Amino acid sequence: MNQEQKAARDPGAVGVALGLIGLGAFFGIESFSIAVSPIYAKIGPTVFPRVVAGALVVLGLMLLRDAWRGTWRGETEADGRPARIDWQAALLIAGGLLATVVLIKPAGFVIAATVLFVLTSRAFGSAKLVADTGWGFGLSLVAYLAFVKGLGVDLPAGIMSGVM
Amino acid sequence: MSETIAHLANGFVVALTPVNLLYALIGTTLGTAIGVLPGIGPALTVALLLPITFHVEPTSAFIMFAGIYYGGMYGGSTTSILLKTPGETASIITALEGSKMAEKGRGAAALATAAIGSFVAGTIATVGLSFVAPAVVDLALAFGPAEYFALMMLAFVTVASLLGASVPRGLASLAFGLGIGLIGIDMQTGQARFTLGLPNLLDGIGVVTVAVGLFAVGEALHAATRRKFVGADEIVPVRGTVGMTAEEWRRSWPAWLRGTAFGFPIGALPAGGAEIPTFLSYMTEKKLSKNPEEFGQGAIEGVAGPEAANNAAAAGVLVPLLTLGLPTSATAAIMLAAFQQYGLQPGPLLFENAPGLVWGLIASLYIGNVMLLVLNLPLVGVWVRLLALPKPQLYAGIMVFAVLGVYATGQSTLDLICLLIIGIAGFLMRRFDLPVAPTVVGLILGPMAEQQFRRAMTIAQGDVGVFVTQPIAAGLLALALVLLVGPWLWRARRIA
Numbered sequence: 001m002n003q004e005q006k007a008a009r010d011p012g013a014v015g016v017a018l019g020l021i022g023l024g025a026f027f028g029i030e031s032f033s034i035a036v037s038p039i040y041a042k043i044g045p046t047v048f049p050r051v052v053a054g055a056l057v058v059l060g061l062m063l064l065r066d067a068w069r070g071t072w073r074g075e076t077e078a079d080g081r082p083a084r085i086d087w088q089a090a091l092l093i094a095g096g097l098l099a100t101v102v103l104i105k106p107a108g109f110v111i112a113a114t115v116l117f118v119l120t121s122r123a124f125g126s127a128k129l130v131a132d133t134g135w136g137f138g139l140s141l142v143a144y145l146a147f148v149k150g151l152g153v154d155l156p157a158g159i160m161s162g163v164m
Numbered sequence: 165m166s167e168t169i170a171h172l173a174n175g176f177v178v179a180l181t182p183v184n185l186l187y188a189l190i191g192t193t194l195g196t197a198i199g200v201l202p203g204i205g206p207a208l209t210v211a212l213l214l215p216i217t218f219h220v221e222p223t224s225a226f227i228m229f230a231g232i233y234y235g236g237m238y239g240g241s242t243t244s245i246l247l248k249t250p251g252e253t254a255s256i257i258t259a260l261e262g263s264k265m266a267e268k269g270r271g272a273a274a275l276a277t278a279a280i281g282s283f284v285a286g287t288i289a290t291v292g293l294s295f296v297a298p299a300v301v302d303l304a305l306a307f308g309p310a311e312y313f314a315l316m317m318l319a320f321v322t323v324a325s326l327l328g329a330s331v332p333r334g335l336a337s338l339a340f341g342l343g344i345g346l347i348g349i350d351m352q353t354g355q356a357r358f359t360l361g362l363p364n365l366l367d368g369i370g371v372v373t374v375a376v377g378l379f380a381v382g383e384a385l386h387a388a389t390r391r392k393f394v395g396a397d398e399i400v401p402v403r404g405t406v407g408m409t410a411e412e413w414r415r416s417w418p419a420w421l422r423g424t425a426f427g428f429p430i431g432a433l434p435a436g437g438a439e440i441p442t443f444l445s446y447m448t449e450k451k452l453s454k455n456p457e458e459f460g461q462g463a464i465e466g467v468a469g470p471e472a473a474n475n476a477a478a479a480g481v482l483v484p485l486l487t488l489g490l491p492t493s494a495t496a497a498i499m500l501a502a503f504q505q506y507g508l509q510p511g512p513l514l515f516e517n518a519p520g521l522v523w524g525l526i527a528s529l530y531i532g533n534v535m536l537l538v539l540n541l542p543l544v545g546v547w548v549r550l551l552a553l554p555k556p557q558l559y560a561g562i563m564v565f566a567v568l569g570v571y572a573t574g575q576s577t578l579d580l581i582c583l584l585i586i587g588i589a590g591f592l593m594r595r596f597d598l599p600v601a602p603t604v605v606g607l608i609l610g611p612m613a614e615q616q617f618r619r620a621m622t623i624a625q626g627d628v629g630v631f632v633t634q635p636i637a638a639g640l641l642a643l644a645l646v647l648l649v650g651p652w653l654w655r656a657r658r659i660a
Contacts, residue, residue, distance in 0.1 A: 012596065016596050016598075020339075020340070023343060024339075034355050034357050043617070043618045043626070045353050045355045045357060049357060049358070052339055052346060053343075055339045056340070059332050063332055072330070072333075072597075073596075074597070077393070085389045086389045086392050089388035089389050089391065093384055093388055093563070094385075094584060094588075096563065097381070097583065109571070116560070117560040117561070117564050118560070120388075120563045121556035121560040123559075124391060124555050124556035124559055124560070125556060126556035126557070132556075135557055135560075136560065139561055153216075153218055154575060155568070
């Protein structure tokens, strides 16, 4: 380990390591709420979860050490600082998915997917709202017809059920 | 031997029916088309196209799948060479060396050597698969739960520790996948585990949701949040003579054969994967070359060898998948999920119970390779145009199909919430250099490993010694242990 590698600590990497430890703790603690029938007491349904929980905690601690020392870091800019993130783009994509969650049953797949399409292309810098809506609607409609009518896959029609 | 040929002949009878030929053609075409899109590797190609097989009869569905699998590999090489964006770790070298060739105006030759090399390697490796698989099946029939468990441990260790930059990070990714795999009903006792009281989680989180979340949503989040700060990818235009010169042919073919020789055996090992053979092939070509200084500047052997190795390994990976039910790559894990969707469990019994399906699938690999050669040589210009799709609409389309695939598998909006959460995890894994493949393999193999472990323990009446006293199981576990701690010891010795 040479001195140069002991670069600045990346708080994000520390966070990911802590997250793994937290996940391990969750599995470990929750494993106590699994009912165990005495017949299976020896190798019951809690053994594997506890092994996995232990592994997550141990590996999380190892990664925490690396992150703390600065030997494990996330992406960086050319100057070595943690890479910048366009949060607005992240929110647009996450918002698109959440909109789909809300819309897919009441409004139907085509409408939900169109909203997702518009928000995602917006996240990638497209400013052509009308064109994107058209492209998104067309693509979703074609996908819907191909999968539902052509392949028998079940997707909600929603408010367009009368039309299709 | 003669039995194998008879089986294979029957397989061709199945695969050559007009309907199955059509499915093979659809599979190879879709596989190439989706595989060529930047940011989509073979694993995501297979995951996204899983829903189209829902209502297709199993044999035809797997013939289409085989086409998608091989097609995704071919399409991925085109993207690697012309856009310098590898869709998976096994194409990194193709991307490095191939894009240099393209910059020097030999893009057409790079595409040709990749396609023909993939064909040669894929065909030889499929022959290998046809003859090795029955032998492994004979061996596997003697395997009990203890041996299967040991094999899975070996696969875990190699998938997590031999790939990627760091062993703890690979293992952390594996443990993450194992953790997701725990969610749902315990297969042996029927107890709900980690479902947070949500009935929709009783069936667990599907492989499609996880794969699509990690590969599609994770990639979209990563690309979108970095778009403003990094330069745009540039497509290197294909210039120069189409095809290869005599000199390039002469330099390519030994590299194809050597690449195949690395790819198939390593891929076929129950711990293989495609990354290692591509690196080995590249290093060998560099060592054997009279002009090693060309490597890194666009040497055709550096594309021919690794691409052949990659495709041969892809066929090799089917050996443990079909004969043992053991996936050793993310793509194979998703294929296994596809089998499970039909209630089929790959393994020695599948060869006995459904020979038409297994051999039809193997035979269709030969046919698919021929189709792909045609699709990728004369028609490569069509696929290149897909690279020019504008990024915003491309990713928007990927997201639409991600939602379609995930929702169609479970009809549950909770799956879409899981998709987002796993997508965020995929974003973090990209940013902090955690490999993604071990998560997918851990997710699907974890519950199987647990089941085999508990079965072995039940048979041995709770005696852990069963894993030490049975020679095959003990040997495999010892090998896994050596592979796990070996690199550490070796490194410690070098530093000391």
